[in-house]
Amino acid sequence: MLRYNTVWLLALTAGLGGCVVAGPSVEDTLLDPTVTGSVAPQPAPDPAAGDIDVVSDRRIVRNAVSAADIDAAADKGAGRYAWSNPETGSSGVITTLSQERQGDNICRSFETSRQRFDGIALYQGRACAVGAGEWALIEFTKR
16 A cells, blocks of 8 residues: 555656646746837937937036136146036046137147046047137047
């Protein structure tokens, strides 16, 4: 009798073990191919625009360069201008700021650091007045 109970228990265990293996695969349960129209797809980023954070930081640096009072800094022996961008969390210090006049245009060359969560980088740039108090960042390259 003990022998039949052992065989019966082994047969039952083997049969139940097969139920565990049966069913959808892990891939079928994790990947849902259902497509809905409730959320519009995000547009692909424009590769010409570059990194959104860099574009935003360029704008902040341009504003800091154009607003710098070079004459007052020269009198005080200063020449370091801090900037920060609350949108990206980046910050830096503009150094070696110099101004040149090219005809009717005023251009400022500079170097700046850019500190972010992923590290520190140095940039070299040039901003020029384009009229009516507007400035354009002509150059902003990583060194």
